[in-house]
Amino acid sequence: MVTVIKHAPHEGLGSFEAECHKAGHAIELIDATAAGAAQWQAARDAEILFVMGGAMGVYESDRFSFLRDELELLASRIARDLPTFGVCLGSQLIATASGGRVFPSGRHEIGWFKVQPTEQGREDSVVGPRNWSEPVFHWHGDTFDTPPGATHLLSSERFTQQGFRLGRRIYALQFHPEITAEDLPLWLASEPDTEYGRADGVQSQDEILDGGRRFGAALQALSGGMIQRFLSDISR
Numbered sequence: 546m547v548t549v550i551k552h553a554p555h556e557g558l559g560s561f562e563a564e565c566h567k568a569g570h571a572i573e574l575i576d577a578t579a580a581g582a583a584q585w586q587a588a589r590d591a592e593i594l595f596v597m598g599g600a601m602g603v604y605e606s607d608r609f610s611f612l613r614d615e616l617e618l619l620a621s622r623i624a625r626d627l628p629t630f631g632v633c634l635g636s637q638l639i640a641t642a643s644g645g646r647v648f649p650s651g652r653h654e655i656g657w658f659k660v661q662p663t664e665q666g667r668e669d670s671v672v673g674p675r676n677w678s679e680p681v682f683h684w685h686g687d688t689f690d691t692p693p694g695a696t697h698l699l700s701s702e703r704f705t706q707q708g709f710r711l712g713r714r715i716y717a718l719q720f721h722p723e724i725t726a727e728d729l730p731l732w733l734a735s736e737p738d739t740e741y742g743r744a745d746g747v748q749s750q751d752e753i754l755d756g757g758r759r760f761g762a763a764l765q766a767l768s769g770g771m772i773q774r775f776l777s778d779i780s781r
């Protein structure tokens with residue numbers, strides 16, 4: 546069973562969903578904004594957990610009290626090295642739960658930009674074998690320091706920290722490998738106040754949509770390979 550924590554209606558598993566079904570996993574969704582104690586306990590002990598993105602910052606638990614529940618359950622999973630995959634906000638939650646620092650960077654990365662594997666990333670079984678020559682999709686302004694004991698896997702020109710691994714079964718990626726070209730119009734409509742094409746590091750809506758047409762297939766191939774290997778490796 547794959548359990549998915551969502552923080553926004555439009556930020557779900559995306560292209561990951563098909564790979565989970567191919568691997569024979571049923572999928573259970575948890576809406577973080579409405580979850581109760583039983584759902585948090587289920588997520589704490591889930592066979593496989595995906596923690597997706599959201600507009601809030603991990604440091605905003607006074608406004609979004611559910612973030613405290615997530616940090617607690619993630620700390621428990623990290624201590625047990627239970628299979629966990631975090632995307633964007635999900636990666637920042639994992640970073641915080643493992644002792645890392647998450648903070649506003651003062652700049653943005655919204656649109657299609659390249660990432661590169663580190664030397665350790667190239668040796669990683671999930672990240673290393675992929676083709677990183679094409680841009681991937683980003684939507685963030687916050688960033689994090691690599692947590693203590695984590696393996697730094699990926700970086701970009703604008704942000705040093707784009708991904709890390711904890712233990713053997715916990716992955717955290719700052720960008721959005723799950724996005725598909727079909728998802729993009731809804732994402733854009735869901736963030737009407739974004740300074741598209743006007744702020745540094747923020748592409749225009751046309752650039753973002755064009756990027757989906759140009760790079761979406763390559764990103765889906767990359768993410769498919771990653772999730773296939775992640776789901777395979779954690780069963781060993």
